[in-house]
Amino acid sequence: MTVTPQASGTGLHVTYDGRVHPAEEIARGAAYELFSADEVPGFEWTPRPGLAHPWRKFVHVTEVSAVHGGAPPTDEADAPLLMPVHRERGWSYLHQLSQQPAAAGDPTLAAVRASAVIRSGTRMVKVLSARQLAGYVRGWLPHGFCYREHDVAHLRTPPGMAVLRGDGEGGDVAFALRWRAIDPADYEVPVGPAHQGLVALPPRDRLGPPVLGTGFVPSNAQLIPEFITRDFADLPMPANAALVAYPADGAEVVLYTYQAEQRGWLRMVGPQWRHLLAAVPGLSPDQEYMPTGDAPRSTHLVGTYGDSEYEAVADLPGGFRVLAMTRAARYPVEAAARRLRHATWRGVPCLVLREESGWLRLRLRRPGPDAVATTGAQCHERGVYEAWAPGTEVTDDQVVDLPYPRA
Known part of the structure; x- marks a missing residue:
């Protein structure tokens, strides 16, 4: 299944940088793909069969000044970032603050960050490498750093999505996991004293970009609020989650959707797109259904x-x-x-992921230089640190139920 822009005949036009362009809505109006028949500064030459507008550009909704002919916002629309009006301090000033760890306590920056809200049903996104995609097909669960789809919908090409990668890997195709948040309590903003360990981790002990402690992604041009799953825990996979691919032309290709009853992924992609899976290790593009098996789950x-x-x-x-x-x-x-499992090892609070032959696979709940040194945990992706521990050395091992609001 593919979402392919069709600039002609939609009737949707967007005013951007003083010019009106035919456009295609992305993510229910969170972003737009703009088209032009002539070369325009900032637009890329990407001709497609059947389209008379070979120049295109992806922009966030906050970058456009007017939308003509679009559908009205739905109840599912997420709230955009809101900035207090100030005569002298605009977007550039705010972006500069967001990239300075020392500015984490700035009241204006904190107010803007607080406007990025997750609610039940918010669509979340985690950008994946080919290796990670294979892991999710085989049963991994959402965990670690992630983003609201609303905030990243304009990033649709592998180079554009590189700012959201958490493992330092790259490729000609970008992959992502998209799911709906069950409850806001499942997520944290990586700011404040509880997350200073993340900010203090040296380059030798981490993968991906540093954690700034401001709640925003390190970027030269983007102002994107970031989240982590609470305690870096795995979250249950909701029904109808999707694994998607973004090739160089910016099309969105839905590869698989999650079938909860079978605990597996149903292939959605047609033959014309299966080459996108060629670089995924151990994954057959022709396999119709990828069951995740009955392996023990961390949550x-x-x-x-x-x-x-x-x-x-x-x-x-x-x-x-x-x-x-x-x-x-x-x-x-x-x-x-x-339901998940907590434990302590060498005084460090951990999550128990699985148990094998008397050893426990642990993930650090509050990673930092001291916790990493004490446990010898290895970084598997940005912020995610895991280690094996002898079961006899682990204390406070307990199953914990975190209730959700009444269904």
Whole structure:
């Protein structure tokens, strides 16, 4: 399945930099792809069959001054970043602040960052390498640094999305995981004393760009609020999450969608796009269905109905329901919680990911120089540090249920 821009005949036009361009809406109006028949500064030459406008540019909605013929905003639209009006301090000043760790406590910067809000159902995005894509198809769960789709919808090419990569890898195709947030409590903003360890990590101990502590992505040109999953924990995969690809022409290609009942991914991409998976290690482009198997999971949803407990699934925006193969059994649960496992090793708070032959795979909940040195944890992607520990050395090992608001 592919979202392909069709500039002709849509009737949608956008005013950008004083000129009106035919356009295609992206992510329900969070961004636009602008088209031009003639060369325009900042536009790229990208001819496509059937299109009379070979020049194009992706822009965020905040960069356009008017939209002509677009659909009205829906209830699902996320709130944009809001900046207090000031005669002398504009966007450039704010962007400069966002790139300075010493400015993390600036009131204006904090107010802008606080305007980026996650709600239940917000579409989230995590940019992946080919290696990570293979991991998610095989059962990885959302974790680590991520972004609201609303804030990154204008980044649609591999070079543009490089600023969101967390592992330092690159390629001719960008991949991403997109899902709906279950609850705002599952996410944190990496600012404040609790996350100073992330800011202090030296280059030798990290992958990807540094964490600035301002809550914004390190970038020369973008002002993008970033989030992390709470304690860097895995989150349950909601129904209908998607793995997508972005080739050089900026098209969005949906590769797989998550089928909760089978705990696996259903292939959506047609033959003309399967070459995009050629660089993904160990993944067959021709395989119809990729089950994630029955391996132990670091977290899962549990729900109660009557006096019984069931495994549950988040089917947003509708809420939570029993995870069942038959439609008749997929009834709503009365309460839901995220179940995970906490432990302490050498005085460092950790998450237990899995257990093998008396050893525990741990992920640091609050990574920093001291915690990394104490545990010898290795960085697998930006902010995600894991290590093996003998089960006999681990203390405070406990299963924790984090309840969600009533379904």
